[in-house]
Amino acid sequence: xxxxxxxxxxxxxxxxxxxxxxxxxxxxxxxxxxxxxxxxxxxxxxxxxxxxxxxxxxxxxxxxxxxxxxxxxxxxxxxxxxxxxxxxxxxxxxxxxxxxxxxxxxxxxxxxxxx
Amino acid sequence: xxxxxxxxxxxxxxxxxxxxxxxxxxxxxxxxxxxxxxxxxxxxxxxxxxxxxxxxxxxxxxxxxxxxxxxxxxxxxxxxxxxxxxxxxxxxxxxxxxxxxxxxxxxxx
Numbered sequence: 001x002x003x004x005x006x007x008x009x010x011x012x013x014x015x016x017x018x019x020x021x022x023x024x025x026x027x028x029x030x031x032x033x034x035x036x037x038x039x040x041x042x043x044x045x046x047x048x049x050x051x052x053x054x055x056x057x058x059x060x061x062x063x064x065x066x067x068x069x070x071x072x073x074x075x076x077x078x079x080x081x082x083x084x085x086x087x088x089x090x091x092x093x094x095x096x097x098x099x100x101x102x103x104x105x106x107x108x109x110x111x112x113x114x115x
Numbered sequence: 116x117x118x119x120x121x122x123x124x125x126x127x128x129x130x131x132x133x134x135x136x137x138x139x140x141x142x143x144x145x146x147x148x149x150x151x152x153x154x155x156x157x158x159x160x161x162x163x164x165x166x167x168x169x170x171x172x173x174x175x176x177x178x179x180x181x182x183x184x185x186x187x188x189x190x191x192x193x194x195x196x197x198x199x200x201x202x203x204x205x206x207x208x209x210x211x212x213x214x215x216x217x218x219x220x221x222x223x224x
Contacts, residue, residue: 004157033210042119042202042214043158056211090157094210104148104210106157 004029004093004107012113013081021076021110025093029105031055032074034066035090037109043090049074050096078112086114117141119215121203126221127193135188135218137203145206147179149188152200152217161188161201190220198222 005024013019025032031050035043045058049068063079072093078085089110094103118140127133139147146165150158164170164179164186176189190197200217207213 031210033212035212035214040216042204042216043212044214045211048210056208058211104160104212106150106159108157111155 004091004105006089006091006107006110008110009108010111010113012115015081015083015114017081018077018079019081019112021078021089021091021112023074023076023091023093023107025072025074025091026105029093029095029103030072031094031096032068032072033092033094033104034074034076035092036060036085037088037090039087046076081114083114086112088112117205117207117213119203119205119213121201121215121218123216124219124221126223127190129193129195129222129224131193132189132191133193133220135190135201135203135220137186137188137215139184139186139203139205139213139215141205141207141213143208144181145208147177147186148202148204148206148212149175149177149186150202150204152202154200158202193222195222195224 033048034046037043047057048055052068065077068074091107092104121137149161152158162177174191202217203215204212
């Protein structure tokens with residue numbers, strides 16, 4: 001049974017560019033959450049998608065947007081990249097029926113470097 | 116405000132016991148998680164506490180006191196492979212996890 005799959009694993013972008021990161025949730029999971037983890041820090045909540053809608057959002061600017069598709073997969077888009085956006089981006093999926101936090105499964109992340 | 120505090124670094128000896136403390140302050144609370152994260156890898160689930168008390172799972176135990184906003188993770192019979200970052204996270208509401216900065220544990224021979 002495949003877990004959470006994220007692509008790409010690594011990415012280098014230039015300041016001002018736009019980037020799209022992708023996540024396929026674990027089988028049976030319908031909720032996807034995105035986190036940003038800067039080096040040496042804990043993950044910070046960006047937003048959560050359920051039933052193709054943004055359900056909750058953390059303290060991130062509108063440059064960060066997302067989407068969830070009917071098959072529950074999700075994309076994270078970041079516009080006008082800044083050097084400070086360099087981080088590990090983690091996707092976590094969970095089944096809605098068990099209490100969202102408990103069933104969390106994290107993907108291995110996408111390492112984004114902005115130069 | 117919302118805040119999770121845990122020590123930045125800890126060092127322990129192989130075979131010993133180590134306790135990693137975490138204090139939290141959140142506007143909502145649905146439980147406290149501990150995750151292990153090796154460098155460059157995804158966080159992996161260790162434990163979940165929603166009621167006061169101790170939860171034991173093999174070499175790992177986790178304790179929660181909701182009234183004190185306090186939790187700890189206890190690792191027994193330390194092994195070299197336990198060297199990793201340990202993340203404390205509070206489920207604020209509906210699966211939004213608030214993480215601490217992580218405790219980098221180094222296990223020495």
